[in-house]
Amino acid sequence: MIINIYCQALGITPPKLKAVAGHREANTFALLLVALLERGEAMSLADVAARFEEAGIAERSRALLSLQCCQPGRPPVYREGDLYHLDPHDAELDLWAFRLGLRPPKVARIPPKVVEETPRPAPETALTFSELDEAWKDASLLSWSARRLAVAVLDAHGGSLTPAEVVSAVTARTKWHGLKEDAAKFKRHGSAVDVLADGRWAIAASADATVKQARAAVRDRIAVVRRYAAMRTDPTVIEQQRAEWEKKRAAHGAELASLSRALLVVFPPHRPKAAALLDVGEHAITTFVGGELAALPMRLASYDILGGVEVRGSLRALGFAPGERRLAELGPPQKTTKLNRRGRTLKITTALLVQGSCGIGKPFGDEKKLAEFLAKGELTKLRRRLEADVKSLYALYEYGRLHGVVRLRWGFLDERIPAPWVHHDEPVLYDIKRSALAMNVPL
Template structure:
């Protein structure tokens, strides 16, 4: 029997005994390992018994810990009493890495650097190159007094220097040195810096001890910088790893772009007698009655991602095995939220999310009405209502895919709820806006309500993406015609379009 979870992740099935003592091991992570080991859904009681056999904790204690660790959060999902794993979720891959179940994609490279030449002793004069290495972009304040800085410069050049020449040299090393050409302390009695009749600065007689201290100060800083540099990764290696990561992301983005996606919706949800299959890529929708369910199952075989309400239970009732396909649950990512000062709890429904995200007033049909259609044999009306529901679910899916979240608006509440079924390499609005900003192209967007199913780009308007002057990472999406700044949450669809006209 194949382990589907590990097959998707490309790892060997783990053993709890080999992971239980890992530094990242906790109740939730060990639950993930137990599911990876089983390769399928388990009840919490079964997981607790497996914990007991692995010597982690007695079964009753393990069960209490499992119930307290919020076991139904991503990448784990719950179907009845069973808990299963989403192997395509990024959290699953991250936990596999953290627990040592897969190697790092960018392995650590040990860079062997040649040992630097030993620094001279305090009897040897400084050199300008040593000063540049020690003081590059340094703040020469505090312990590095103006006298010591000037002594070091004069010692490195081995001759008297004009004050402006000293300041100019320091400017090539750092902007923060505090030395002025009209320094009032030089030339006085006891000063280590003498002022010659022609105005040049020179080392005063008897300043040998201070000069040696300045040499030690500079060379100590050089040793410290070299020691820190030896602990830092090589910039060449970092750039190579960044390029490799960008190539992996581009390949993943191309894979996601080529993925065939479908919305499946049926009624009744547990044992569907009527099913609607909506092709997201081709904008095609088909309905199947009870005697045509075999055709519906065959139609689903060509897709790599299946989305719907209670999609796993629906596919099970339909008798379709999803295998290793991606599944997107379009139900609420969380059950409830609290609002107001008193913390009033409201229950979140799919209808609320579709209305808040897409502006569709009547997103889903009433269950009682659908049962009436089914009981009376009104298959045509039932199919039309299910097709309308599937289109609403498709609009919600497209909105979540664009923003990585769905919008909840209820009275004074307006917030975005992240959804777990959006891949990190999807073309989200943030990525599209950054691409348009960097390339200077237009960002074509559909704002307001979800566009008609037949014309997904109806009402699209070209926009400019401008940098936010107050936020280095922010941007503004500005309507090219009205010159208004658009609310990013109101955008239903977006794509980058090259500028073909001037002006």
């Protein structure tokens, strides 16, 4: 039985392309991911187009054209020759699996509470202060007239009140209202509120219609409040779920932190004759030149995470199959950035990112100089230069792990680009500062 390593890493059942084709998130790139997940191994675009035709998604030639236009080599997909592979450890793939309904949410959805409707009091039934508490608590009553607010309070009280008492009754429940103690507006002919001789307010004898309208408005608000309260999740439950999620995230972050890591530099990139390997945990550098390269694959096999610029190509050139190991690509996360509205662009290189992030003026040696060292047999100089190169990569790698981003600085430009080798569950400087603040301890 062939093991589907992609789905095994994600912890999901292999999907069926035909079943996902009608999903609202299923664009061409998403269906490419599903086809690779379904197959469980690398595929060419021609094979994917043929699979699209089998699933009834599109005719083969149109499917191939669409696949070629969807930037098929972007993460979590990578290309080797004509074959397209998935990186099962890329967080973007896990997110796509969730968006396409291939895995359940990490935090289970809480079903809404069932609230039994209570009989609504008759229009002839006076309001109560408990009804005002429920209807007006922290509500915006700016659209309510002063007359309606005053009538509602007086109806709940069952008698006359001073203007200050009426305003206080409303203010005690919400600060967003327009009722004031000014009685001028209630002295008009036909007002629903009478101003008595002693200055107190009372409901006018002819205000039955206004009173019923005020009662209906308050009880309508109560119905709305109860309906939305049933839709909201209990804050205690939310806090409990948040704590559980933080616990899982911390556990996964600790698991990732325990993985052994190494950074690799090879020269020349496509036919290596020399290499430098930096053990991130031990802070040790080993160089391999000529026949020493035969021992490099065994060293690489002892690490859980391998990083470098075009790391997959370097490992392929060394004849080392990474298998299910995590690979940290330290090349630029994007090729270019736009400088102005006229369309001028800047080519992003690893050297630019090292300079902007770590302040290293000349992070990497000249390839012509390295080739000269190799040709003349000046191996000591070659080893030193390779060691300096891998140290620069290490500085960039650790900067990304600390901040979660790398910095691109060029002239007036100063941008931060997410570091793709940092998993969302790995704590960065922001998390460390927040934790220190919560525990009231220094960094």
